[in-house]
Amino acid sequence: MDRKASIGDAAIEVIAAEGMRGLTHRAVDRAAGLPAGSTSYYARTRTALLELAVRRMVELDEVEAEPPPHGGLADFLGSVVYSAITEGRTRMLARYQFALEATRSPELRASYDSGGHLVRRRCAEVLAAAGSPAPEAHTRVLIGWLDGSIFDALAGTGSRRPPSRDELVEGARAVLAGLGLSGA
Missing domain, CATH: 1.10.10.60 (Homeodomain-like)
Incomplete structure (x- = not known):
């Protein structure tokens, strides 16, 4: 390194x-x-x-952003969130600090947003491949679920009992079903 x-x-x-x-x-x-x-x-x-x-976090995100070749979308999404709240815990806690700092620091905002745009673009690509008729709109919903689930498990009241990987996969299935997408 x-x-x-x-x-x-x-x-x-x-x-x-x-x-x-x-x-x-x-x-x-x-x-x-x-x-x-x-x-x-x-x-x-x-x-x-x-x-x-921030650039280092974006580099690390790029490595992790590739979906696995096998398995369903819900399984992949549940695994992403589970990874973020377990082995990725440190980086996610730092990310929340950066998010708040970027609201007060215009010079940091551009760097922080570039990483967010990368994640959103990749999410829209995955949703389009899964058959989403509105990948950009669905990305906003899915990112909201991802971010909310991670935040709740790390810093919210859900931190007292973070969800299991299986619970997160079921949550992802519910979100995908709500978007009219198959997540199996």
Whole structure:
């Protein structure tokens, strides 16, 4: 892994653990196990560090966004949400912090939105392939379910008992049925 990716990963971990207020160049150096000053060499300002972390999240999303060749759409979607609330928990917590920060930071908004547009475009492609007559409109509904399910399981009242993978697959089936799509 290259140094920028390492710094991006460490920044994501710091944000998830300490929030935006905890994000400093020194904190990222410590989390990445780098000598003091290393992070500031690659990202001179706090804004540059935030943008590096957002770009890293987008890179990681691109790797995970490919649906598996076998299995139904509901199974895939349930697995995506389950992965986000288990092994992807740290990145999702950081993503929520970024979402809030982007509402106050126009310079971060563009970087954050580029990742969101990528996910929405891929979602529309998957829905079109599944036979959706209105993939863009259906994407808004499906992203709402995905985001809501993840947020509830990580930060909402559902965090006391996060859903199982099977519950998430059933939820995805219900959403797809509501859109008039087969999810089996």
